[in-house]
Amino acid sequence: MQHIQSDSIINIKARSILDSRGFPTVEVDVTLQDGSIGRASVPSGASTGEHEAYEMRDNNAKKWLGKGVEEAVNNINVDIYDILGGLSASEQLKIDAILKNLDGTKNKSRLGANALLAVSLAVSKAAAKSKNMEYCRYVGGVQAHVLPVPMMNIINGGAHADNKLDFQEFMIVPHKANCFQEALRMGTEIYHTLKANLISHNLSVNVGDEGGFAPDISNIKKTLDFIVQAIKDAGYLPNDDVMIALDVAASEFYKDGCYYLSGEQKTLTSNQLISYYQELCSAYPIFSIEDGMAEDDWQGWQSLTQALGEKIKLVGDDLFVTNIERLKQGIIQKAANAILIKPNQIGTLSETLQTVNLAQRSGFNTIMSHRSGETEDTIIADLSVALNTGFIKTGAPCRSERNAKYNELIRLEERLAENASFFVCKNT
Ligand code: PGA
Ligand code: ZN
Numbered sequence: 001m002q003h004i005q006s007d008s009i010i011n012i013k014a015r016s017i018l019d020s021r022g023f024p025t026v027e028v029d030v031t032l033q034d035g036s037i038g039r040a041s042v043p044s045g046a047s048t049g050e051h052e053a054y055e056m057r058d059n060n061a062k063k064w065l066g067k068g069v070e071e072a073v074n075n076i077n078v079d080i081y082d083i084l085g086g087l088s089a090s091e092q093l094k095i096d097a098i099l100k101n102l103d104g105t106k107n108k109s110r111l112g113a114n115a116l117l118a119v120s121l122a123v124s125k126a127a128a129k130s131k132n133m134e135y136c137r138y139v140g141g142v143q144a145h146v147l148p149v150p151m152m153n154i155i156n157g158g159a160h161a162d163n164k165l166d167f168q169e170f171m172i173v174p175h176k177a178n179c180f181q182e183a184l185r186m187g188t189e190i191y192h193t194l195k196a197n198l199i200s201h202n203l204s205v206n207v208g209d210e211g212g213f214a215p216d217i218s219n220i221k222k223t224l225d226f227i228v229q230a231i232k233d234a235g236y237l238p239n240d241d242v243m244i245a246l247d248v249a250a251s252e253f254y255k256d257g258c259y260y261l262s263g264e265q266k267t268l269t270s271n272q273l274i275s276y277y278q279e280l281c282s283a284y285p286i287f288s289i290e291d292g293m294a295e296d297d298w299q300g301w302q303s304l305t306q307a308l309g310e311k312i313k314l315v316g317d318d319l320f321v322t323n324i325e326r327l328k329q330g331i332i333q334k335a336a337n338a339i340l341i342k343p344n345q346i347g348t349l350s351e352t353l354q355t356v357n358l359a360q361r362s363g364f365n366t367i368m369s370h371r372s373g374e375t376e377d378t379i380i381a382d383l384s385v386a387l388n389t390g391f392i393k394t395g396a397p398c399r400s401e402r403n404a405k406y407n408e409l410i411r412l413e414e415r416l417a418e419n420a421s422f423f424v425c426k427n428t
Helices: 070-084 092-103 113-130 135-143 180-200 220-233 270-283 298-308 324-333 349-361 379-386 400-419
Strands: 009-018 024-032 037-041 149-156 169-173 243-247 258-261 266-268 286-290 313-316 338-341 365-369 390-393
Touching: 009 070, 009 113, 024 070, 024 113, 037 113, 070 092, 070 113, 092 113, 092 349, 113 135, 113 349, 135 379, 149 180, 149 220, 169 180, 169 220, 169 286, 180 220, 180 400, 220 243, 220 270, 258 270, 266 270, 270 286, 270 298, 298 313, 298 324, 313 324, 313 365, 324 349, 338 349, 349 365, 365 379, 379 390, 379 400
Parallel strands: 149 390, 243 286, 286 313, 313 338, 338 365, 365 390
Antiparallel strands: 009 024, 024 037, 149 169, 169 243, 258 266
16 A cells, blocks of 8 residues: 555546547546646657557547547556556656556557556656646756757648658758747748748648648759748848758658659669768758658668768657667667657657667757647647757647647746756757
8 A cells, every 4th residue: 555645646537639630649637646737648640660669549440540549548547547546756767667567568569658658748747746846847957947949840741741842841940049939930930931932932831730831842952942042031041040950751762772752753772862962961051851861771871970970960760769779779880960859759758868868978969859740738848948958849830739839938938037048059
């Protein structure tokens, strides 16, 4: 029998809610003895990495087109509640270890990473409330103070849009700002300027899953030209004020050793693709390339890092899937020099923190990230400050599930007041 304390977990209640794409996802409320409630929900990817933790779906074609999460919800309300009930919510490491052991599989496929993560995050939120602490300070301690540079995805392609662009994300990085709010303003002005420019070229300004425009363009250089022009028209200097980041999501068009860029009508080997990136980097103010090579093309990643690692950030998303073992492999093999952090790729808060910690100790840049299917939960905004990641990727300044994170960072910068500082990003 557990000794009941003020922060003991007395109830865990999960439910299925809708994500931004209109598909079910898991939300959970964790209630403590003193009445504190932590609520968390989990996002969902479209271009998911092969090595991500398992997202449990019911696969019942008669309901939600197979995408229901009733089983994951049930796992929380029964098995997980049974084992966590009575434990102190402040014991995050212990709770996450219990969750991992209860699942017992390598990729969290018995209970579902969506079930585990929702509980893990909700427990941490409830604990912060119970201690009456700012969430980022509860997780990050007194040193949590760095507001991230937003990497704003203003043109969507790949799996996130209905156009022919091979690359998934074209982001702007308004690095020359004095504070987060200013960076957000710069990025938003460029977004609206781009919109006007696209309209004047008779191109669609409907948006994709992450709020960026999804014009009917298939040419990558033409897309980059539009962005450079929008930066200039908004009154900023490309490179000096604002740079461009790409998420190629190359695993999506890799097959049997070749990269098939159908929009560009090119089939390239790893080395040819690297030459293409070098060409883009000399012609455009490129800050970073994410998933430039496929998730298991380690040889390609090493060559890419040799070729461009001194100049730009090479970000592993599908490559690392927030998994400390894969990150270790990348560090040893000198593959990539930065990592995207998505808690739902790994499935618990503690494991996310451990991966960020190793990355930072190893000189890798860290980027906290949303998923293309999101909810109104703003925890990644808080985590970016908690862990001083320096960067956040949370879409265009459009669609409320994206703006919820930006708005939370505005409030957080205000609350931290003189303790806040904006990440100074030297390129590499
Ligand atoms: P996803 O895309 O959430 O669809 O995986 C985001 C990304 O690749 O960074
Ligand atoms: Zn990515």
